[in-house]
Amino acid sequence: xxxxxxxxxxxxxxxxxxxxxxxxxxxxxxxxxxxxxxxxxxxxxxxxxxxxxxxxxxxxxxxxxxxxxxxxxxxxxxxxxxxxxxxxxxxxxxxxxxxxxxxxxxxxxxxxxxxxxxxxxxxxxxxxxxxxxxxxxxxxxxxxxxxxxxxxxxxxxxxxxxxxxxxxxxxxxxxx
Numbered sequence: 001x002x003x004x005x006x007x008x009x010x011x012x013x014x015x016x017x018x019x020x021x022x023x024x025x026x027x028x029x030x031x032x033x034x035x036x037x038x039x040x041x042x043x044x045x046x047x048x049x050x051x052x053x054x055x056x057x058x059x060x061x062x063x064x065x066x067x068x069x070x071x072x073x074x075x076x077x078x079x080x081x082x083x084x085x086x087x088x089x090x091x092x093x094x095x096x097x098x099x100x101x102x103x104x105x106x107x108x109x110x111x112x113x114x115x116x117x118x119x120x121x122x123x124x125x126x127x128x129x130x131x132x133x134x135x136x137x138x139x140x141x142x143x144x145x146x147x148x149x150x151x152x153x154x155x156x157x158x159x160x161x162x163x164x165x166x167x168x169x170x171x172x173x174x175x176x
Contacts, residue, residue: 001018003103008156013145013146027040029045029046030047042110042112052094053094053105060107073172074170076171081127092104109127128167153165
């Protein structure tokens with residue numbers, strides 16, 4: 001969590017929201033053996049200590065998640081919930097994206113919409129991590145934070161994000 005709180009992802013929303021997990025319904029589960037989603041969760045993190053992205057991917061697929069091709073060399077991991085499909089993000093030391101190279105392997109995703117989320121996150125039928133609850137944030141600050149996310153991510157990457165770094169992509173492969 002320190003990786004996200006430090007602003008290393010480039011997502012200023014994530015940095016702010018990670019400061020008080022209870023306010024946004026963000027649940028963290030360490031070393032899961034099965035996919036169990038707490039009823040009061042809006043965002044879940046499954047942390048896999050000492051695991052690689054290949055091990056995490058194998059676990060996720062065994063739990064019913066599936067891959068969606070996002071480009072010739074990339075896939076997105078998906079979770080089909082009750083009402084929507086979630087874009088699942090992988091963070092870990094072996095991530096292909098600099099802004100997702102956290103110290104330990106972890107997958108994060110939104111599992112349900114909160115009462116109030118930021119209006120510019122408009123993917124119909126898709127739950128994005130940015131669908132987090134913003135009810136405790138000031139309305140006039142939201143647009144500024146949204147713009148800061150893009151600037152900060154570009155600054156950390158050294159270039160504007162492409163499909164490889166985008167939220168809908170989870171993994172990059174040599175060949176599909």
